[in-house]
Amino acid sequence: MYAExxxxxxxxxxxxxxxxxxxxxxxVANHYPDAxxxxxGRPCEDFFDLEDLHRYLRTFCRYLSEELGYSxxxxxxxxxxxxxxxxxxHHLIATNLQMDEGIAVDPExxxxxxxxxxxxxxxxxALRADERDVLLAVSPTYVGLTxxxxxxDLPVRPVATGTGGIDLDDLVGTIRRERAAGRRPRACYVMxxxxxxxxxxxxxxxxxxxxxxxxxxNILLLEDNPYGLFHGDSDRMCTLxxxxxxxxxxYLGSFAKTALPGARIGFxxxxxxxxxxxxxxxxxxxxxxxxLTVNTSAxxxxxxxxxxxxHHGSLAKANVREREVYAxxxxxxxxxxxxxxPNPANxxxxxxxxxxxxxxxxxxxxxxxxxxxxxLERSARDYGVLWTPMHHFYDDPGPVRALRLSCxxxxxxxxxxxxxxxxxxINDQLD
Amino acid sequence: MYAExxxxxxxxxxxxxxxxxxxxxxxVANHYPDAxxxxxGRPCEDFFDLEDLHRYLRTFCRYLSEELGYSxxxxxxxxxxxxxxxxxxHHLIATNLQMDEGIAVDPExxxxxxxxxxxxxxxxxALRADERDVLLAVSPTYVGLTxxxxxxDLPVRPVATGTGGIDLDDLVGTIRRERAAGRRPRACYVMxxxxxxxxxxxxxxxxxxxxxxxxxxNILLLEDNPYGLFHGDSDRMCTLxxxxxxxxxxYLGSFAKTALPGARIGFxxxxxxxxxxxxxxxxxxxxxxxxLTVNTSAxxxxxxxxxxxxHHGSLAKANVREREVYAxxxxxxxxxxxxxxPNPANxxxxxxxxxxxxxxxxxxxxxxxxxxxxxLERSARDYGVLWTPMHHFYDDPGPVRALRLSCxxxxxxxxxxxxxxxxxxINDQLD
Numbered sequence: 001m002y003a004e005x006x007x008x009x010x011x012x013x014x015x016x017x018x019x020x021x022x023x024x025x026x027x028v029a030n031h032y033p034d035a036x037x038x039x040x041g042r043p044c045e046d047f048f049d050l051e052d053l054h055r056y057l058r059t060f061c062r063y064l065s066e067e068l069g070y071s072x073x074x075x076x077x078x079x080x081x082x083x084x085x086x087x088x089x090h091h092l093i094a095t096n097l098q099m100d101e102g103i104a105v106d107p108e109x110x111x112x113x114x115x116x117x118x119x120x121x122x123x124x125x126a127l128r129a130d131e132r133d134v135l136l137a138v139s140p141t142y143v144g145l146t147x148x149x150x151x152x153d154l155p156v157r158p159v160a161t162g163t164g165g166i167d168l169d170d171l172v173g174t175i176r177r178e179r180a181a182g183r184r185p186r187a188c189y190v191m192x193x194x195x196x197x198x199x200x201x202x203x204x205x206x207x208x209x210x211x212x213x214x215x216x217x218n219i220l221l222l223e224d225n226p227y228g229l230f231h232g233d234s235d236r237m238c239t240l241x242x243x244x245x246x247x248x249x250x251y252l253g254s255f256a257k258t259a260l261p262g263a264r265i266g267f268x269x270x271x272x273x274x275x276x277x278x279x280x281x282x283x284x285x286x287x288x289x290x291x292l293t294v295n296t297s298a299x300x301x302x303x304x305x306x307x308x309x310x311h312h313g314s315l316a317k318a319n320v321r322e323r324e325v326y327a328x329x330x331x332x333x334x335x336x337x338x339x340x341x342p343n344p345a346n347x348x349x350x351x352x353x354x355x356x357x358x359x360x361x362x363x364x365x366x367x368x369x370x371x372x373x374x375x376l377e378r379s380a381r382d383y384g385v386l387w388t389p390m391h392h393f394y395d396d397p398g399p400v401r402a403l404r405l406s407c408x409x410x411x412x413x414x415x416x417x418x419x420x421x422x423x424x425x426i427n428d429q430l431d
Numbered sequence: 432m433y434a435e436x437x438x439x440x441x442x443x444x445x446x447x448x449x450x451x452x453x454x455x456x457x458x459v460a461n462h463y464p465d466a467x468x469x470x471x472g473r474p475c476e477d478f479f480d481l482e483d484l485h486r487y488l489r490t491f492c493r494y495l496s497e498e499l500g501y502s503x504x505x506x507x508x509x510x511x512x513x514x515x516x517x518x519x520x521h522h523l524i525a526t527n528l529q530m531d532e533g534i535a536v537d538p539e540x541x542x543x544x545x546x547x548x549x550x551x552x553x554x555x556x557a558l559r560a561d562e563r564d565v566l567l568a569v570s571p572t573y574v575g576l577t578x579x580x581x582x583x584d585l586p587v588r589p590v591a592t593g594t595g596g597i598d599l600d601d602l603v604g605t606i607r608r609e610r611a612a613g614r615r616p617r618a619c620y621v622m623x624x625x626x627x628x629x630x631x632x633x634x635x636x637x638x639x640x641x642x643x644x645x646x647x648x649n650i651l652l653l654e655d656n657p658y659g660l661f662h663g664d665s666d667r668m669c670t671l672x673x674x675x676x677x678x679x680x681x682y683l684g685s686f687a688k689t690a691l692p693g694a695r696i697g698f699x700x701x702x703x704x705x706x707x708x709x710x711x712x713x714x715x716x717x718x719x720x721x722x723l724t725v726n727t728s729a730x731x732x733x734x735x736x737x738x739x740x741x742h743h744g745s746l747a748k749a750n751v752r753e754r755e756v757y758a759x760x761x762x763x764x765x766x767x768x769x770x771x772x773p774n775p776a777n778x779x780x781x782x783x784x785x786x787x788x789x790x791x792x793x794x795x796x797x798x799x800x801x802x803x804x805x806x807l808e809r810s811a812r813d814y815g816v817l818w819t820p821m822h823h824f825y826d827d828p829g830p831v832r833a834l835r836l837s838c839x840x841x842x843x844x845x846x847x848x849x850x851x852x853x854x855x856x857i858n859d860q861l862d
Contacts (some may be wrong), residue, residue: 001646001677001702002677002678002703002704003646003649003651003677003678003679004644004703004705004706005703005705005712006705006706006707006716006717007705007706007707007708008477008560008707008708009560009615010557010560010705010715011557011558011559011719012556012560012561012720014557014715014718016799019718019719019721019722020718022718022721022722023718023721024515034433042512042513043512045507045508045512046594046717048508048511048512049507050488050492050506050507050510053510053730054485054488057481057484057485057708061481073476075481076476076479076480076481077476077479079481079693080476080479080691080692080693081473081474081476081479081486081691081692081693082463082473082687082692082693085457086584103808114545114724114727114728115724115725116693116725117722117723117724117725118723120737121722121723124443125442125582126441126442127439127441127442129442129443130439131445144722147721147722148722150722151556151719151722151723154582159512177563180458181573184440215432215434218434220434246432246434247433247434256513256557260511260512260730261511261513262510262511262513262514262728262729262730262731263511263730264545264724264725264726264728264729266729268854269705271433272433272434272436273433273435273436274435274436274437274438274441275435275436275437275438276437276438276439277438281436284436284441284445286451287445287450287451287454288442288444288445288450288582288812289446290450290453290578291449291450291453291548291552291575291581291582292548292549292552292577292579292582292723293545293548293549293695293724294575295695296544296545296695297545297692297693297694297728297730297731298692298693298695298729299484299693299694299728299730300695300696300728300730300731301539302729315794325644342634363681369485389660400781406765411575415578
């Protein structure tokens with residue numbers, strides 16, 4: 001007889017809404033390729049140039065030979081062979097963090113990963129010692145975090161967003177409730193800058209108090225920062241890691257938005273000491289990585305390394321054009337929403353509201369009706385516009401009356417057309 | 432206070448011998464860089480050429496535009512952007528399997544992974560539904576398999592090697608004992624061709640009977656085949672997957688030895704149906720992958736894809752030179768052992784024996800004394816030669832009197848010198 005598996009006898013995560021979400025959203029997008037997508041959080045494609053890849057690789061190899069004094073044989077071995085589990089561009093990443101984020105780290109505390117997703121999994125797998133361990137996360141939460149936690153068998157407890165990006169009273173209350181129930185809250189996942197999906201940022205006093213809570217309550221903070229460089233016209237705020245006097249912050253980094261997703265290069269900074277070892281948390285993550293992916297592609301690291309080198313370590317400099325595109329698109333999206341849903345003072349309806357992020361990729365639109373997957377499918381089919389139902393970012397299966405718009409990989413003209421279509425859908429629903 | 436973690440409160444795998452093994456072996460190698468290594472199972476470095484990488488990338492992009500009719504924009508998007516979770520070179524891999532292995536697979540059953548290591552983890556994570564599930568593996572076992580199983584919280588039960596590469600009676604007995612104890616044996620991991628570490632291959636009748644046992648006992652076989660192409664002067668034997676009439680075999684593939692480790696590209700073929708879904712096991716693995724690494728680097732896939740294209744899909748053709756190097760080195764190693772430890776018929780000692788594999792990278796030498804990590808460290812320091820203590824490949828912590836030699840990434844002259852040093856060590860131990 002043919003081997004046949006049964007979904008009921010495979011890992012429980014496979015039946016989990018978090019893993020199904022991604023698949024469903026991709027399927028809708030593939031099924032309606034002509035619909036304009038305000039769903040995808042992909043980077044802008046305007047400046048992709050294949051020749052850049054060749055040049056980055058040559059730049060990195062030249063750096064190995066000219067700056068580091070590698071022989072030709074060693075250069076070839078570095079790019080072709082198995083390599084250091086923690087990666088080969090850790091010094092360049094440390095320089096980049098110093099330049100762009102004001103974060104001073106020991107390169108030995110950096111683990112280069114297969115995108116930020118692997119970094120999240122490594123941290124969650126390490127922190128899950130037994131069934132008592134739980135993770136906290138600001139809700140709504142990036143679905144990739146929830147999915148990684150499911151794979152690590154680590155429950156996620158929601159913390160309210162509040163007005164400053166995280167409700168610290170709810171954080172403390174949740175920690176204490178969990179402890180009272182015999183569980184161990186290990187860390188809280190946060191995206192302080194232009195969060196996915198909310199678009200919100202934490203103000204500076206909240207950041208300071210969050211670090212203080214982490215210290216007082218003895219938990220880690222997992223700071224994910226894929227969008228910080230895209231701060232529009234506003235000033236950048238200091239990352240938690242830059243303010244992290246007590247090594248409370250594990251910093252998750254991604255080059256998907258600042259270099260290219262096709263390299264799948266991310267990293268984690270984990271400079272915490274680990275009692276019972278003579279090393280850092282990064283070294284423990286490296287041990288897990290050695291059994292998960294062995295090491296991150298040297299070839300892909302070389303390409304990202306070359307891009308870093310060409311901009312003297314600064315991705316802020318490398319992304320001047322991209323930042324302008326994102327800021328322009330965000331203004332267009334927000335202006336477009338204001339034009340189509342005028343506020344009550346101007347005789348408009350108070351029923352449709354939206355966030356007004358100063359940067360990043362995402363805006364959340366709140367409507368007076370439930371936004372489910374069926375509505376998205378109808379939107380794609382009958383209106384020709386894609387977006388993301390916000391319920392995908394909540395663990396709670398209750399109804400959610402909001403949707404996420406992304407403006408990162410679409411032209412201004414198509415933003416206008418997409419908003420026309422979205423307004424038609426919303427108005428039809430309101431009728 | 433500074434955050435400080437405690438190893439006792441991190442995932443149990445981190446204290447596991449399987450994860451410590453890799454770290455220890457790497458540390459010894461790094462600590463004694465002047466010692467000749469017969470430890471590393473790295474591919475031969477003689478033919479690495481940086482220009483090849485550029486050409487492969489161009490070849491792949493030309494294929495996208497000329498063969499698949501992609502626009503320039505779509506070519507750029509394919510290489511730069513996020514992409515299909517199951518990968519973008521699945522058709523090329525299916526062609527390769529047909530040409531080199533006689534395996535006919537639906538490209539949709541292929542998931543491209545971050546090396547074979549991620550493929551193993553995906554399969555083991557999927558098969559581990561609860562604490563009843565166990566994995567079987569021919570012992571001694573590749574340490575990467577054991578490590579991946581630890582990360583997936585999946586216990587590994589050893590199956591004896593026997594004379595044909597796997598002791599089928601022990602396999603059936605182990606399956607039944609596990610079932611009687613209330614556990615679910617899900618699969619048996621095997622490396623039928625030139626196994627790591629034993630160097631042994633399964634004969635054809637054993638392969639047939641193994642497939643029959645898998646069917647009768649309703650388990651999967653995880654066939655790992657990194658060395659099959661390097662069959663020396665012997666003929667190749669048919670892979671299990673090529674003989675797999677009943678879809679019992681999940682096939683694990685690696686391009687680390689046949690293309691380049693620096694790309695970190697592997698794959699899994701999982702063409703089993705999954706009840707309760709309308710798809711294949713590959714689709715479930717893809718869902719896990721989406722939360723682990725999102726997708727495999729398109730850039731790295733493009734380079735491997737280019738190499739496949741340049742050799743019309745055949746890595747056997749692409750590796751003619753490499754196969755000759757490995758066959759030459761294996762002869763040199765076996766001749767060198769015979770010269771230094773003559774057999775009793777010629778007045779030599781029966782105390783030192785070794786396997787005589789027809790291909791692959793590895794030879795196991797059995798000695799009349801315990802081979803532990805302390806002896807390896809002494810060998811590196813005092814004799815200048817590195818090898819791998821065989822106890823690293825057994826879950827059982829008992830003493831092991833054997834060591835593994837690898838001849839893949841060393842010149843014939845250095846093989847001779849290394850064997851002189853090894854013989855000195857062994858003779859000193861025998862005195």
